[in-house]
Amino acid sequence: MDSCGMKQGSPLGAALDAALRPLHRAPGRCSTARCAHVIRFENVGLRYGTGPEVLRDISFTLPPGSFHFLTGASGAGKSSLLKLMYLAHRPSRGLISVFGQDIARLKREDLPELRRQIGVVFQDFALLGHLSALDNVALPLRMGGAGEDEVVEHCTELLKWVGLGNHLDAKPSVLSGGQQQRVAIARAVINRPRLLLADEPTGNVDDGIGMRLLYLFEEMHKLGATVVIATHNETLIRRFEHPRLHLENGRLHVLHQPASSWV
Amino acid sequence: MAALPTLPFRKRFDLPLAKDPTARFLLLITAVMVYLAALALAGALVVSDMARRWDSGLAGGLTVQVVPLSGPGAAPLAERLEKTLAILRGTPGIRSAAALSQDQVAHLLEPWLGREGAKDPMLPVPTLVDVVASGPVDVAALQSRLSAVPGVTLDDHAAWLADLRAFAGSVELAAAGIVLLVGAAAVASVVFAVRAGLAIHRNVVELLHLMGAPDRYVSRQFEAHVLGLCLRGGACGLGLAALTLFAVTRAAGSLRASLLPDASLTLGQWAALALVPLIACVLAVLTARWTVLRTLETMP
Numbered sequence: 001m002d003s004c005g006m007k008q009g010s011p012l013g014a015a016l017d018a019a020l021r022p023l024h025r026a027p028g029r030c031s032t033a034r035c036a037h038v039i040r041f042e043n044v045g046l047r048y049g050t051g052p053e054v055l056r057d058i059s060f061t062l063p064p065g066s067f068h069f070l071t072g073a074s075g076a077g078k079s080s081l082l083k084l085m086y087l088a089h090r091p092s093r094g095l096i097s098v099f100g101q102d103i104a105r106l107k108r109e110d111l112p113e114l115r116r117q118i119g120v121v122f123q124d125f126a127l128l129g130h131l132s133a134l135d136n137v138a139l140p141l142r143m144g145g146a147g148e149d150e151v152v153e154h155c156t157e158l159l160k161w162v163g164l165g166n167h168l169d170a171k172p173s174v175l176s177g178g179q180q181q182r183v184a185i186a187r188a189v190i191n192r193p194r195l196l197l198a199d200e201p202t203g204n205v206d207d208g209i210g211m212r213l214l215y216l217f218e219e220m221h222k223l224g225a226t227v228v229i230a231t232h233n234e235t236l237i238r239r240f241e242h243p244r245l246h247l248e249n250g251r252l253h254v255l256h257q258p259a260s261s262w263v
Numbered sequence: 264m265a266a267l268p269t270l271p272f273r274k275r276f277d278l279p280l281a282k283d284p285t286a287r288f289l290l291l292i293t294a295v296m297v298y299l300a301a302l303a304l305a306g307a308l309v310v311s312d313m314a315r316r317w318d319s320g321l322a323g324g325l326t327v328q329v330v331p332l333s334g335p336g337a338a339p340l341a342e343r344l345e346k347t348l349a350i351l352r353g354t355p356g357i358r359s360a361a362a363l364s365q366d367q368v369a370h371l372l373e374p375w376l377g378r379e380g381a382k383d384p385m386l387p388v389p390t391l392v393d394v395v396a397s398g399p400v401d402v403a404a405l406q407s408r409l410s411a412v413p414g415v416t417l418d419d420h421a422a423w424l425a426d427l428r429a430f431a432g433s434v435e436l437a438a439a440g441i442v443l444l445v446g447a448a449a450v451a452s453v454v455f456a457v458r459a460g461l462a463i464h465r466n467v468v469e470l471l472h473l474m475g476a477p478d479r480y481v482s483r484q485f486e487a488h489v490l491g492l493c494l495r496g497g498a499c500g501l502g503l504a505a506l507t508l509f510a511v512t513r514a515a516g517s518l519r520a521s522l523l524p525d526a527s528l529t530l531g532q533w534a535a536l537a538l539v540p541l542i543a544c545v546l547a548v549l550t551a552r553w554t555v556l557r558t559l560e561t562m563p
Contacts, residue, residue, distance in 0.1 A: 088473050090563050108560075109477075116475030126470050130279040139277065143476040 037061045038226040044094030056250045070230040072247030078230040119193030123200045125184040127172040134168045140191040178209045198229045280488040285456040292452045293496025300445045301504035307438030308532045314431030325394035330414040358397035453550040482555035489551040497540025
């Protein structure tokens with residue numbers, strides 16, 4: 001592992017490791033002390049406008065290299081919690097620390113670099129319809145200033161890895177739901193994120209494809225990424241031995257036992 | 264609506280701005296703005312140049328008129344002309360003084376009276392004396408001496424030159440006002456088009472923002488889009504302005520009577536006109552950047 005807890009690769013993920021862009025992070029940004037946790041929430045509350053709090057007194061810590069499922073009934077606040085994690089919202093109260101940095105104290109110009117270390121798979125994929133699969137996957141690299149040769153090389157490799165090597169130039173509109181999902185996931189992981197968040201990534205695909213997608217997240221986890229997956233799919237949750245963050249009525253319960261141990 | 268072709272310097276946009284309905288609007292409005300600004304500037308340059316030429320031609324010169332007098336006791340014109348020339352030639356600072364021939368005077372009157380009318384012997388045409396100064400002339404003292412000769416008037420062009428300078432200044436001021444107004448309208452159009460683009464593509468802009476796109480990454484796409492449109496619109500506007508000026512110059516040159524001044528532009532003036540679309544592009548790009556960055560600042 002490096003100082004950030006990123007593993008240097010595993011036999012199973014060797015091909016994926018090769019496909020992903022090598023780490024290009026500013027030195028000194030994540031000292032070991034700073035990376036003691038990837039995410040830390042302390043008494044966080046969130047309300048939209050003047051409405052009631054949809055998240056209340058949320059406190060938890062995600063250590064580097066952890067894998068959690070985020071569960072809860074519809075409307076429990078899973079998407080809101082993920083949005084706080086990928087910095088789409090600011091909390092109404094409480095403290096959020098990402099990669100050891102209090103986001104309330106960060107300057108605006110520091111946020112893009114922080115965000116580029118977070119990969120997000122959106123529930124509706126959020127692919128750009130006018131761009132090809134390759135260009136969609138290339139977005140995080142291009143906005144990070146990667147060279148065009150490097151962009152094409154890594155995006156091609158990764159799309160081949162997720163089984164879309166023959167669809168590099170295909171627009172999302174001609175891809176199936178499962179293929180779009182894989183493009184969305186490839187885009188989320190291409191920059192080798194330290195934190196990978198997914199909002200119902202298996203919601204629109206059958207169990208077989210869902211299982212393959214989860215294996216992809218497993219590979220990212222083995223490469224050192226901290227993973228949080230919001231899902232309703234109990235079959236998948238029971239298949240993988242990871243703790244869960246459970247939301248109920250806007251409050252979070254951290255269940256450290258693997259799902260298989262539950263009754 | 265079909266997308267406008269992108270320029271070669273920007274092959275890929277994350278934002279599909281070329282398909283926006285505002286793209287054609289901005290292209291058209293830029294062409295019109297550059298056309299108007301170029302014409303206003305050309306007008307100011309022509310008038311300024313004309314005023315400068317007239318100024319240099321008339322400054323320091325004097326014109327004396329000896330008007331025909333009627334009635335008993337009036338001295339003959341030739342006698343008064345001789346006295347006038349003698350006074351003028353004896354005045355310090357005057358190099359030469361010569362009366363214009365009848366043909367020369369008729370030629371000056373031709374544009375207004377026509378060839379036949381200008382040579383009508385019944386016309387009470389004054390005799391003009393062209394005075395060339397070699398140094399400063401005491402106009403007041405000369406005026407006093409010439410007052411001894413009846414029917415003689417002295418014109419040092421001071422009032423006329425003052426009017427001309429005031430007119431040229433007014434035209435230049437009006438042209439500057441038009442250019443400023445056109446510039447302000449262009450800025451407002453760019454702000455409108457960029458805001459419309461941001462509203463149309465808000466989802467994509469937010470997505471790029473959340474994925475870690477720096478504000479300048481997003482603004483550069485709008486800047487490149489606006490620059491492409493302004494370059495094309497500016498080229499069209501400048502081309503149309505050049506055609507208009509060419510047509511005006513041709514039309515003025517074909518007038519039989521040379522009532523209009525020479526409206527042709529020098530190479531330097533054409534170069535100044537060519538700067539109009541470039542300045543419009545710089546203005547548009549800076550406006551687009553400012554608008555996008557201001558909008559992005561509202562995002563978390």
